[in-house]
Amino acid sequence: xxxxxxxxxxxxxxxxxxxxxxxxxxxxxxxxxxxxxxxxxxxxxxxxxxxxxxxxxxxxxxxxxxxxxxxxxxxxxxxxxxxxxxxxxxxxxxxxxxxxxxxxxxxxxxxxxxxxxxxxxxxxxxxxxxxxxxxxxxxxxxxxxxxxxxxxxxxxxxxxxxxxxxxxxxxxxxxxxxxxxxxxxxxxxxxxxxxxxxxxxxxxxxxxxxxxxxxxxxxxxxxxxxxxxxxxxxxxxxxxxxxxxxxxxxxxxxxxxxxxxxxxxxxxxxxxxxxxxxxxxxxxxxxxxxxxxxxxxxxxxxxxxxxxxxxxxxxxxxxxxxxxxxxxxxxxxxxxxxxxxxxxxxxxxxxxxxxxxxxxxxxxxxxxxxxxxxxxxxxxxxxxxxxxxxxxxxxxxxxxxxxxxxxxxxxxxxxxxxxxxxxxxxxxxxxxxxxxxxxxxxxxxxxxxxxxxxxxxxxxxxxxxxxxxxxxx
Amino acid sequence: xxxxxxxxxxxxxxxxxxxxxxxxxxxxxxxxxxxxxxxxxxxxxxxxxxxxxxxxxxxxxxxxxxxxxxxxxxxxxxxxxxxxxxxxxxxxxxxxxxxxxxxxxxxxxxxxxxxxxxxxxxxxxxxxxxxxxxxxxxxxxxxxxxxxxxxxxxxxxxxxxxxxxxxxxxxxxxxxxxxxxxxxxxxxxxxxxxxxxxxxxxxxxxxxx
Ligand code: SF4
Numbered sequence: 001x002x003x004x005x006x007x008x009x010x011x012x013x014x015x016x017x018x019x020x021x022x023x024x025x026x027x028x029x030x031x032x033x034x035x036x037x038x039x040x041x042x043x044x045x046x047x048x049x050x051x052x053x054x055x056x057x058x059x060x061x062x063x064x065x066x067x068x069x070x071x072x073x074x075x076x077x078x079x080x081x082x083x084x085x086x087x088x089x090x091x092x093x094x095x096x097x098x099x100x101x102x103x104x105x106x107x108x109x110x111x112x113x114x115x116x117x118x119x120x121x122x123x124x125x126x127x128x129x130x131x132x133x134x135x136x137x138x139x140x141x142x143x144x145x146x147x148x149x150x151x152x153x154x155x156x157x158x159x160x161x162x163x164x165x166x167x168x169x170x171x172x173x174x175x176x177x178x179x180x181x182x183x184x185x186x187x188x189x190x191x192x193x194x195x196x197x198x199x200x201x202x203x204x205x206x207x208x209x210x211x212x213x214x215x216x217x218x219x220x221x222x223x224x225x226x227x228x229x230x231x232x233x234x235x236x237x238x239x240x241x242x243x244x245x246x247x248x249x250x251x252x253x254x255x256x257x258x259x260x261x262x263x264x265x266x267x268x269x270x271x272x273x274x275x276x277x278x279x280x281x282x283x284x285x286x287x288x289x290x291x292x293x294x295x296x297x298x299x300x301x302x303x304x305x306x307x308x309x310x311x312x313x314x315x316x317x318x319x320x321x322x323x324x325x326x327x328x329x330x331x332x333x334x335x336x337x338x339x340x341x342x343x344x345x346x347x348x349x350x351x352x353x354x355x356x357x358x359x360x361x362x363x364x365x366x367x368x369x370x371x372x373x374x375x376x377x378x379x380x381x382x383x384x385x386x387x388x389x390x391x392x393x394x395x396x397x398x399x400x401x402x403x404x405x406x407x408x409x410x411x412x413x414x415x416x417x418x419x420x421x422x423x424x425x426x427x428x429x430x431x432x433x434x435x436x437x438x439x440x441x442x443x444x445x446x447x448x449x450x451x452x453x454x455x456x457x458x459x460x461x462x463x464x465x466x467x468x469x470x471x472x473x
Numbered sequence: 474x475x476x477x478x479x480x481x482x483x484x485x486x487x488x489x490x491x492x493x494x495x496x497x498x499x500x501x502x503x504x505x506x507x508x509x510x511x512x513x514x515x516x517x518x519x520x521x522x523x524x525x526x527x528x529x530x531x532x533x534x535x536x537x538x539x540x541x542x543x544x545x546x547x548x549x550x551x552x553x554x555x556x557x558x559x560x561x562x563x564x565x566x567x568x569x570x571x572x573x574x575x576x577x578x579x580x581x582x583x584x585x586x587x588x589x590x591x592x593x594x595x596x597x598x599x600x601x602x603x604x605x606x607x608x609x610x611x612x613x614x615x616x617x618x619x620x621x622x623x624x625x626x627x628x629x630x631x632x633x634x635x636x637x638x639x640x641x642x643x644x645x646x647x648x649x650x651x652x653x654x655x656x657x658x659x660x661x662x663x664x665x666x667x668x669x670x671x672x673x674x675x676x677x678x679x680x681x682x
Contacts, residue, residue, distance in 0.1 A: 012675070015663055020640050020642055022640075024663070039507065042507070078504070122675070128559070129557055130556050145584070146558075146585035147508075147559040149584060156654065160653060160656075194554065195550060195577065228579055228580070255677040258677055262677075315549065319490060414556075415500055415501055416500050416501060417500065433495070433555065435555060436496065436518055437495060
């Protein structure tokens with residue numbers, strides 16, 4: 001019987017089979033950041049263990065470091081400096097490559113790892129961070145772990161992993177022009193639920209996927225964890241190969257030829273089977289916006305917030321009530337009924353050059369500015385993204401329209417204890433999580449695509465950029 | 474790691490689905506580069522009306538006298554979803570929890586729990602409902618007794634024990650309090666042999682310096 005892409009990746013990395021469907025898997029790359037990596041490194045030092053292959057381990061500063069211009073080790077998060085200093089000294093002691101605050105390649109871990117060719121198709125990569133699944137967009141076997149598992153991988157180059165079940169989500173049709181990869185994944189979570197991919201390695205396939213540029217595939221796989229999946233995967237193709245070519249840590253010469261030969265074999269065989277399969281049609285996909293506090297709480301941008309009376313069961317009714325209380329929205333209303341206070345473009349989901357280009361093109365095309373009273377931020381995902389955007393003049397467009405233009409990092413994707421939007425502040429955000437308090441105490445997060453966020457920032461309320469006006473004729 | 478063999482204690486019922494790790498321990502409560510100092514921040518968004526002032530919300534289960542000293546947590550499905558932060562497990566344990574019963578768990582959370590000696594038990598919704606109802610009748614008196622050797626939960630002495638399932642290797646790790654890194658270090662030769670084979674197959678993987 002044929003093998004799935006996941007089966008092939010698993011097989012290549014299996015050092016030995018352990019009991020009960022567990023395997024000892026070889027870990028090709030380990031990425032750490034100052035938020036959780038510092039704990040893993042310190043713990044390793046405490047126990048007198050060393051990093052088995054230091055050349056395969058990398059570290060960045062992205063979560064706690066400020067994104068304000070002129071930043072340094074001091075942070076708005078009260079104890080942030082301790083994390084930064086501890087990470088730096090542990091990385092030095094372990095002789096691990098660190099993309100420190102002033103490094104031109106510094107940035108959000110899941111943005112810089114493909115950008116630098118640290119993540120590549122066919123590699124296994126772990127990071128103590130749940131959005132590591134982003135890199136499945138290249139066809140890498142990448143998943144998030146806890147600090148203790150990261151420590152295990154650092155010490156042994158392996159992890160003991162229970163083999164996940166497999167799932168395929170097949171998208172038929174063509175993505176409409178106004179819908180982005182972000183809308184596609186939000187819609188998928190809405191359809192399958194936040195636990196819909198629980199524990200599975202999910203392969204995304206279909207023509208809509210083949211047509212997606214590589215950066216959009218990273219956006220899509222980024223939110224596999226919001227389906228509670230083990231990871232997400234997209235088979236590498238010629239676009240992927242082209243994307244990886246010439247990257248800083250990518251192979252060269254003969255090694256490159258051997259690599260791409262291997263990558264081309266990383267496809268699901270036609271007769272392979274999955275434990276679960278879903279088919280979704282994307283032809284009529286509309287821009288998606290979240291109304292609640294779970295990523296499954298999404299609606300079409302022009303849809304209505306669900307009424308609690310329509311909840312399918314008691315548990316959902318309770319969850320909806322709690323979510324609507326927190327978000328300050330009522331069933332039956334539209335999201336455009338609520339004034340917006342802030343807009344955030346950034347995070348490992350949507351802070352790559354293509355995301356910034358998309359938002360900037362809207363500003364350019366419409367000539368609009370951020371609405372009065374809306375605080376708007378654009379935070380590039382990495383130093384490379386920032387420089388490339390500046391070379392194209394995107395920073396000028398954002399600044400000119402009223403956006404702050406920041407230094408690379410996670411910034412207000414999550415609340416580290418420093419900078420926040422404020423209680424009951426309604427934010428349109430390109431991030432991936434709309435949990436209570438995720439962006440700060442009482443902050444009301446609506447997740448959406450960069451296009452929806454920029455259009456909403458200018459309108460002063462939530463709406464999508466849909467220049468084609470539907471008439472009631 | 475402290476072995477887990479059996480445990481009896483007050484159970485707190487938190488009947489919500491999708492309790493994410495941001496709710497268990499918000500990022501802002503992770504103030505130091507260590508595994509400790511987290512118990513006060515456990516469930517901070519729900520436990521306090523004002524987390525900064527630590528003003529207790531009397532509606533929250535852990536603030537109610539009848540649940541004081543809770544060491545078993547009962548929740549809904551997909552417990553521990555969201556961020557991979559192991560701090561969620563460390564915070565639960567520092568507070569005093571040794572067991573979480575839920576209808577399902579997020580994978581990373583479950584793995585993290587196992588590696589720290591926090592027992593997670595997946596039960597059917599009706600089993601959770603029954604145990605919750607029994608606990609609620611008198612939480613201080615009705616303390617479930619979880620026996621990992623027997624893989625059973627004793628609740629009402631008049632009722633039969635509730636059996637549960639757990640993978641044999643996870644059970645052994647917990648029972649013996651094994652350090653997984655130490656376990657894998659026994660396979661270092663196999664890992665080195667794998668690298669020799671793999672290098673021939675995938676030379677492009679191996680970076681230098
Ligand atoms: S950008 Fe947000 S989701 Fe991504 S790694 Fe940073 S904090 Fe996590």
